[in-house]
Amino acid sequence: MAGGYSGKLLRVDLTAGTVRDEPLPGDDVLRKYVGCVGLGVKTLCEELPPGAKPLDPSNPLIFMTGPLTGTPVPGASNCCVITYNAETGFTAGTAHTHGQFGPQLKYAGYDGIVVTGASPRPVFLWVHDGKAEIRDAGKVWGKDTHETEDLVKAEVGEPRASVAAIGPAGENLLGGASIENDKHHLAAAGGVGAVMGSKKLKAVAAFGHGAIPVARPKDLIEVTAAWRPASAAARQNTPALITKRWAFFGDIGVLATKNLLAPAQGKDIGHKYADACLTYIKPVGKPCLSCPVACSYKAKVTSGPRQGLVGTLGGGGESMEGAAAMVGVSDPADVVWITDLYDRLGMNASSVGCAISLAFECYERGLLTREDTDGLELRWGNVEVAAALVKKVVAREGFGKVLAEGPKKAAELIGGEAPKYAVHMKGAGFNLHDWRGRYAKMLDQTVSGAGPRHESMAPDGFSPTPTKIEGAAETIAKTQRSKLFKDCVGSCMFMWTGGASVATEMRALAAVTGWEGLTEDEMLAVGSRVANMERVFNMAHGLTIADDLDMSPRMQEAPAEGPAKGHSMAPYLKGAVMDYYRFMGWEPETGRPLPQTLARLGLEHMATQLP
Amino acid sequence: MANNGRALVLDPLKCTGCHSCEVACSTAREGASSLVRSRIRVLAFEADDFNCPIVCQQCQTPYCALVCPTRALVKNADTGIVDWVQSKCVGCKMCLVACPFGALNMADGGNVLKCDLCQGDPVCVRFCQPGALSYGTLDEVGGGQRVKFAQTMKQAQLKEV
Numbered sequence: 001m002a003g004g005y006s007g008k009l010l011r012v013d014l015t016a017g018t019v020r021d022e023p024l025p026g027d028d029v030l031r032k033y034v035g036c037v038g039l040g041v042k043t044l045c046e047e048l049p050p051g052a053k054p055l056d057p058s059n060p061l062i063f064m065t066g067p068l069t070g071t072p073v074p075g076a077s078n079c080c081v082i083t084y085n086a087e088t089g090f091t092a093g094t095a096h097t098h099g100q101f102g103p104q105l106k107y108a109g110y111d112g113i114v115v116t117g118a119s120p121r122p123v124f125l126w127v128h129d130g131k132a133e134i135r136d137a138g139k140v141w142g143k144d145t146h147e148t149e150d151l152v153k154a155e156v157g158e159p160r161a162s163v164a165a166i167g168p169a170g171e172n173l174l175g176g177a178s179i180e181n182d183k184h185h186l187a188a189a190g191g192v193g194a195v196m197g198s199k200k201l202k203a204v205a206a207f208g209h210g211a212i213p214v215a216r217p218k219d220l221i222e223v224t225a226a227w228r229p230a231s232a233a234a235r236q237n238t239p240a241l242i243t244k245r246w247a248f249f250g251d252i253g254v255l256a257t258k259n260l261l262a263p264a265q266g267k268d269i270g271h272k273y274a275d276a277c278l279t280y281i282k283p284v285g286k287p288c289l290s291c292p293v294a295c296s297y298k299a300k301v302t303s304g305p306r307q308g309l310v311g312t313l314g315g316g317g318e319s320m321e322g323a324a325a326m327v328g329v330s331d332p333a334d335v336v337w338i339t340d341l342y343d344r345l346g347m348n349a350s351s352v353g354c355a356i357s358l359a360f361e362c363y364e365r366g367l368l369t370r371e372d373t374d375g376l377e378l379r380w381g382n383v384e385v386a387a388a389l390v391k392k393v394v395a396r397e398g399f400g401k402v403l404a405e406g407p408k409k410a411a412e413l414i415g416g417e418a419p420k421y422a423v424h425m426k427g428a429g430f431n432l433h434d435w436r437g438r439y440a441k442m443l444d445q446t447v448s449g450a451g452p453r454h455e456s457m458a459p460d461g462f463s464p465t466p467t468k469i470e471g472a473a474e475t476i477a478k479t480q481r482s483k484l485f486k487d488c489v490g491s492c493m494f495m496w497t498g499g500a501s502v503a504t505e506m507r508a509l510a511a512v513t514g515w516e517g518l519t520e521d522e523m524l525a526v527g528s529r530v531a532n533m534e535r536v537f538n539m540a541h542g543l544t545i546a547d548d549l550d551m552s553p554r555m556q557e558a559p560a561e562g563p564a565k566g567h568s569m570a571p572y573l574k575g576a577v578m579d580y581y582r583f584m585g586w587e588p589e590t591g592r593p594l595p596q597t598l599a600r601l602g603l604e605h606m607a608t609q610l611p
Numbered sequence: 612m613a614n615n616g617r618a619l620v621l622d623p624l625k626c627t628g629c630h631s632c633e634v635a636c637s638t639a640r641e642g643a644s645s646l647v648r649s650r651i652r653v654l655a656f657e658a659d660d661f662n663c664p665i666v667c668q669q670c671q672t673p674y675c676a677l678v679c680p681t682r683a684l685v686k687n688a689d690t691g692i693v694d695w696v697q698s699k700c701v702g703c704k705m706c707l708v709a710c711p712f713g714a715l716n717m718a719d720g721g722n723v724l725k726c727d728l729c730q731g732d733p734v735c736v737r738f739c740q741p742g743a744l745s746y747g748t749l750d751e752v753g754g755g756q757r758v759k760f761a762q763t764m765k766q767a768q769l770k771e772v
């Protein structure tokens with residue numbers, strides 16, 4: 001067995017209540033699919049029975065690490081969750097999480113877990129030192145994600161264990177439900193929390209005394225010792241500086257504000273927050289395993305009405321936008337409070353937040369009244385009302401039932417002009433920033449094979465000014481290969497800021513696994529394989545070009561203010577999507593992978609699954 | 612290689628609890644990445660935001676060596692490192708108990724996991740970007756504190772003038 005792998009997969013059948021070990025495939029397969037989304041999407045394609053729906057027991061919920069997970073590579077903490085997407089309903093779903101969970105799973109002796117079936121009653125899984133047990137979760141069902149973590153650790157008697165759990169959102173099968181772990185992290189997208197909830201699996205706890213063999217330790221130390229300081233310097237490893245990034249997002253107009261109506265106001269929200277983090281909010285960095293940066297942080301409110309509040313935030317800003325800025329909440333302590341509420345309920349603010357902000361806009365425009373909203377007055381900036389509505393959505397209670405359907409369906413249910421205001425792609429949430437005017441980034445999100453999300457390294461996402469459509473399709477097709485390769489190895493994408501590249505990652509992979517003669521082309525083919533597997537899977541489950549063009553009207557409309565003022569994707573969308581298909585080696589009109597494209601990647605056997 | 616009288620200095624207040632030093636040490640010295648097979652250990656008090664790195668301090672009077680019945684642990688007068696001599700070790704674990712820091716561990720096969728400063732080029736220090744670990748001369752060990760203290764005094768004095 002190559003270095004870097006624990007060598008085993010854990011198979012869990014929750015209908016039968018059984019667990020069993022299975023050896024990982026051989027080196028020939030591992031070199032092609034590596035790990036994380038590579039092995040995960042392959043397993044999904046092979047094992048999802050025809051005709052199964054995302055919330056059916058037969059839909060596999062796959063936790064998968066990569067060979068670098070748990071090693072000294074910077075940010076070596078990636079664990080992916082792969083399943084049939086419960087949010088879009090017709091695509092693959094992949095979510096990435098970090099923290100300690102992936103490494104602990106490997107130290108416990110497993111590279112991944114494949115969960116099928118559904119338990120008749122709530123259970124959790126305890127994976128430790130080569131063993132796995134299905135335990136009763138009756139006492140934790142209904143608890144929020146943070147309480148669940150603490151209770152499960154107490155129950156198994158190992159405070160060092162890492163726990164991945166769903167909250168009430170997952171239990172209630174919300175499309176935007178996520179899986180939370182180590183307080184600060186969410187496997188956010190793909191409706192993975194709903195799939196876990198449908199299996200009545202409340203949590204997975206992992207801990208191990210084991211070690212991951214490294215084939216050429218000296219080489220690995222050499223490569224990574226040089227790489228780490230560069231990443232740390234580029235990402236500015238103090239939380240105070242990381243919180244400033246949100247102010248920067250505001251400056252360049254990508255901070256998603258008031259259902260995307262007010263890009264210019266994002267500046268104020270971002271700056272207020274960054275200033276507060278230098279005064280009455282104390283950020284304390286909480287690094288993932290082996291991370292030199294620590295973009296996740298505790299936000300401790302030290303004075304004011306919310307004094308004593310401790311929010312456990314991630315470093316990205318998307319959840320703060322979805323939970324707070326999208327409904328016009330600007331007070332920094334309120335931002336922390338409501339973002340933390342989403343985390344505790346276990347859901348993706350990038351998605352559920354768009355349904356909530358839609359309701360606010362419809363109310364402000366008079367399309368909804370108090371009769372429709374169970375008496376709530378949805379006025380921009382009212383954090384208490386937003387929180388009350390969020391809880392209704394999670395409980396699927398009253399008006400919450402409408403919004404629980406996600407932004408696209410909710411808009412149809414509200415009716416009238418509402419569909420024009422909704423923010424979504426393919427009916428689902430995406431990596432929520434106001435990407436309008438950043439054409440490559442917009443394209444990246446809409447053509448992503450795992451539902452709307454980052455699947456390429458679009459260079460323009462955070463450019464200070466809007467970009468041009470020219471070259472966007474080619475850039476996305478090319479960088480998707482490197483991003484998806486990176487998504488297979490087990491380390492964090494942020495670690496490429498500072499100069500690391502496919503070549504750096506490849507050297508680390510070679511040192512860990514011991515594989516000889518790796519080439520960059522071989523690595524890029526790993527990424528292409530993922531994109532093509534996802535494409536075949538999606539088309540087999542009903543995706544057409546119309547779905548890649550399903551970017552909501554608000555997303556296609558030119559902002560009325562801010563740096564992207566006047567820039568609309570609408571005239572370019574179809575052409576860019578078709579160009580992207582062409583660069584991928586797919587039929588330009590349909591996005592159907594050409595036989596020679598599949599053959600080049602050793603995926604010819606998948607052609608028969610295409611409609 | 613001698614360590615030229617230098618010491619591995621720990622500053623828990625700078626430690627973020629990233630565990631990089633542990634995975635680096637276990638990889639470099641044991642050829643496998645692990646949190647428990649490391650010669651340095653980091654105890655994380657999550658709720659209190661406090662993390663404490665713990666490693667052999669190469670004591671002047673090493674209790675581990677004092678209790679070792681076979682003299683498998685010896686203070687090397689040239690390097691200042693407390694050496695572990697594998698051929699003499701009987702695996703009795705007395706040293707693990709005796710170390711006041713709990714800095715020693717034992718691997719499954721019975722090897723004592725004890726820091727030897729990587730014989731003068733500590734790997735863990737290179738993996739600690741927050742700067743909680745440093746490797747300096749004895750003069751430098753207290754140097755940081757001295758400078759901090761002097762600066763405080765200077766500020767106080769400037770205020771008075």
Ligand code: SF4
Pocket residue numbers: 625626627628629630631632633653662664738739740741742743744
């Ligand atoms: S590498 Fe440094 S900051 Fe990270 S755990 Fe070790 S001592 Fe602490």
Ligand code: SF4
Pocket residue numbers: 619635636637639640650651666725726727728729732733734735736
């Ligand atoms: S100096 Fe070397 S042996 Fe000692 S703790 Fe650091 S890496 Fe391990």
